[in-house]
Amino acid sequence: MTVRIVTVDRSRARGLGVRPLLTGLAITFQNMLRSLIGQHATIEFPEKKRNISGRYRGVHLLTVREDGTPKCVACYMCATVCPAECIYIEAGERPEERIEKYPTRSEIDLLRCVYCGFCVDACPEEAIFMSRENDLVGTSREELIIDRDRLVARGRLVDVGPGYRPEEHDVRRPVRIAALERLEREHGIVPGMPARSG
């Protein structure tokens, strides 16, 4: 690997910095004058929110079936692919033999999450999406470990709208092909299975 070296010449004095100071003040005054005619540079957050991309990777949500139960089948693909190891799942048995499995626990530690969206890419059931919610606050660490029911309840939140989600996703295609190949192609990352020794 070649290392790019940037040499900065600091031997020459840079002056008193009056010119950059004036440039900055000019921008400030420009914005002040614009705001007088209603062109604000800032918004009144949190009452108003910026219009962010529909593919924004914010706080996760779990999608649901028609009966309101999570669509997730606890396959652990998201937990496997997660680079921050922030997803914890426990599986249980569902009575329907065509579904069989569901998460009895599904927690995401939002403090560890790096919002990469790999979990969304890896999901074979379109069960995990991300929302556009980005103003995440809490008063304790525990509060920001978001459990299954909160992840599901978020699915009904309409004010932020869904964020990153699979655009076209065919559930019948093997997961490894859809998600992992793309990761490898775009990021050179082969995530997932740890090497089994012996």
Place this chain on the structure above:
Amino acid sequence: MPTCTIDGRQIEVPPGTTVMQAALQLGIHIPHFCWHPDLPVDGNCRMCMVDVEKAPKLMIACNTQVSDGMVVRTDTPQAAEAHRTTLEFLLVNHPIDCPVCDQAGECYLQDQYMDHGLHDARVEIEEKVQKRKVVDLGPIMLDAERCVLCSRCLRFEREVTGTNSFEFVNRGNRTQIATFENRPVSHNYSGNLADVCPVGALLSHDFRFKMRVWFLEPADSVCPGCSTGCNISIDHRDGEIYRFRPRRNPDVNKSWICDEGRALYRRIGAADRLRGARLGRGGDAREVTLGAALDAVAERIRAARGGVGLLATPQATNEDLFAFRTLAEALGARLDFRVGDPDSRVRERADHVLLRADRNPNTQGCTDLQMGRAGIAEIAAACRSGEVRALLLQGPELLESGLLEGVAVPFVAVMATHASPALGSADAVLPAALWAEYEGTFTNFERRVQRLKAAVPAPEGVSPRWQLAEELLRRLAEPLGAASPRDLFALLAHAVPDYSGLSYRAIGPGGRVLGAVEAAAAGGRA
């Protein structure tokens, strides 16, 4: 001996060897479903097609014997096409429910499809023939849709257990495996059905939905359930053990283990594990640190010098036994291990497959290390007459046997792994680590020394038995100076003639047999 060439590499094999076996010796993997190294060849899955020079058509590798000068290629376009079409055919009615299937990650169908598959399916999921799913067969869950009809389970039941629980029913694309009237599988080897099944058709009920297999790490070990010493892999993650799997050893257990042994993983994380030392009995019982308990035990043993009895346990590893024996010799104490005469049953079979009557993993090791010296009856008599004033037990067997009923020994110390009512009659309880928590060796019924590797850490404040003995030696005499079981084994190999020249490295993954079994049986009893 015939010599053949597989993928350009030559190999000489004994007559009768199949192409599949020869390829495996070369490290070449030929995709397959129905072939299993410890089951008779069936040749029904048609997956292992290879190109044999001068043969008009592709041949199945599992049932084609190597002949001299044979030239085999496993990687020709024709063979790849055969693999692809076979897989497509198998997947016509497969539900592709990998996300909920416990086999995912160790599934032949999944793995081979990644290598040879036709990734754009031509059959719509709605058109598939639906079969029975989630059928509870006791220890096994059956999903007939995932089955590839390889008949491994049928052959296992026919050849290994002789129970014939499974049969194919119906015909054509409605063929499926079934037990008669859905009766549960009731024999002691049912767990192997989940292991032989190359796909997710037969799965373990106990392991169901517990963990995805790719998170699990295997540790090579030996089953502690009986004197057979079946080789196992302990599958663990983050200090928790999820299951035992048989580890193939053609000389001991082939690819099988019994359900009783398989269930022993629950003992390791069990709620009744001892986690701290205890001194005093009844109302005086108090929890103390391990160091304080060892100090107290050492003091009482020192006070009782000349009247000390030591009882080893055949549950301990050879390293534990050697440290314990050294302690007994340093104290000049009476030593034995034969509570309930396990050494008389060490080679006695409990069934026709694997299980043996002696449910201790290391009775033969005790015999080899000459742990049986004073005799149990003599020690019990000496306790009764007051000659033995302190007993140090390596395991709770003596307390559980009732041999000491009505005998008041002034001081009884016991190393134990799990809480039990019998421990109430001990004056000191030292918490001991279990065999999966530290390295060691067991010697099985045929005097095969086999290694165990540590899978999970022992609970806080719990020490292996060898370390407890070493700590007592440090307090009472000269310590051995061993920092690990590996050091101890080196000392053991030096001190015990039968083990001379052995080391962990020399034992290897399949174990090493010591001398002749008959000689040991003749000289075993002191």
